[in-house]
Amino acid sequence: MAQRVVFAGGGTAGHIEPALAVAEALLLKDSKLSCEFIGVRGGLESLLIPKRGYRIHYIPKASFPRKISPKIFLFPFLFIGAIFKARSIIKGSDLVIGFGGYVSTPAYLAAFSRKIPILVHEANAKPGLANRLGRRLAKVTAVNFEQVARQWSGSVLTGMPIRQSLNSLAELSNKSSFKQLNCQSWGFDANRPVVAIFGGSLGSTHINSVIADFLRRYQDKYQEVQIIHALGINNELPKASSNYLPQPYFHDMASIYGSADLLITRSGAVTCSELSSLGKYSILIPLPHGNGEQFDNAAALVAQGSAMMVSNDDFSAEWLDKNLAAALRSAQKYQAKSVGSNAKAAMRIAELAQEILLGK
Secondary structure, eight states, rough: OEEEEEEOSSSSHHEEEEEEEEHHHHHHOOTTOEEEEOOOOOTTHHHHHTTTTTEEOOOOOOOOOOSSSSSHHHHHHHHHHHHHHHHHHHTSSSSSEEOOSSSHHHHHHHHTTTTOOOEEOSSSSOOOOHHHHHHOOSSSSSSHHHHHHHHHHTTTEEOOOOOHHHHHTOOOHHHHHHHHHHHHHTTTTTTTTTEEEEEEETHHHHHHHHHHHHHHHGOOOOOTTTEEOOTTTTTOOOOOOOOOOEEEEOOOOHHHHHHEEEEEHHHHHHHHHHHHHHHHHHOEEEOTTTHHHHHHHHHHHHTTTTTOOOTTTOOOOHHHHHHHHHHHHHHHHHHOOTTTTTHHHHHHHHHHHHHHHHHO
C-alpha cells in the first residue's frame, strides 16, 4: 500500500507554495506516494491546490483573533473542532509536513496525538507561533534562515523550497527572449522597463490605493515605464492602459520574475527567497501586522544590496514618484551573487521526508 503524506499550510501563498514545491519534489523521488493537503474552505489553498492536481481536505478555520472581540470566546471551540477534524483526516497517514500558519497548529497537535511523525519547515527570519509549537513536536525541523538554524539547535538549514518553474528560470540562459515573449503577450514593449507590483497572494488594499493614486497623478510623467499589477483575487480591477496592465493574480510567477526589471511587493518569506534566488531587485513594503517577520525578511535583502525598503505608512504616491527612477537605476546595476540559491531546497526537504518514511 502506498505511503501517505499530508501537508498542512494554508491562508497565504507563503505557506501554500513551499508545500506544493515539496510535494512535487517528493513525487519526483517516489511517484507511488500519496500527497494530500489540509486547508480551510474559502482560503487561497482551496483554489491553488486543486488546480495543481492534489486532493485537499478541509478543517474549520481557527485563527486566534489579534484584537479583543467576541471571537475570542469562540476560538477554543473552533480550535478543538479543527484538531478533531484534522485527526480524522490524517488517520492512517505516514507523515505530516507543516509550513506554519493557522492550518498547521491543529495538524501538528492531531499528528502528535496519533503518534504520526511530523516534519516542520520554517520560512521566516522570525518564526511564528505555529512552528514554534510544531518544532517541539516534530521529528525534523527544516529552516530557511541561518540565524533561525543557530537559534533552533538540531534544525536543518535547507533554504526555501520554490516551484520548479522558478528553478528552471534561474538556469535560463536567454532571458531577453523570455522577456520579449511575455511582453508581447501583455502588449508591452520589451525594450522599455517593466515594473511588477503585487501585495501578496490576496492583494493589498493599501498598495492598490497607492498605485491608483500614483497613476492618477504621475502616469504621464512615467510613460516609458510599464506596470503589471496583481490586485488580489477578490478586488475589482481598474481600467487597463497602454502601460498599465491590472490582473487579479499572477498565476505564472516565472513570467513575472523573468520579465520584470523591478518588483514592488510585500516581503513575505517566499517572495524574498524567490527574489534572492532569481537575482531580482525590489522595493519591499513589509506587512505591518504579525510578529514583525516581514521587516526582518526585507532587512536581509537590503543588507545584500538587492532591495530598497519602505514602511507601509511611508509608502505613498509621492514616495514612489521620488524613488522610482532611483530604484530602476539600482535594478539595472544590480549584479546578483546567489542566483539559484534555493534550487535544491525542495529536494533536500523531500530527502528529509523520505528518511522519516524509511524509518531512519
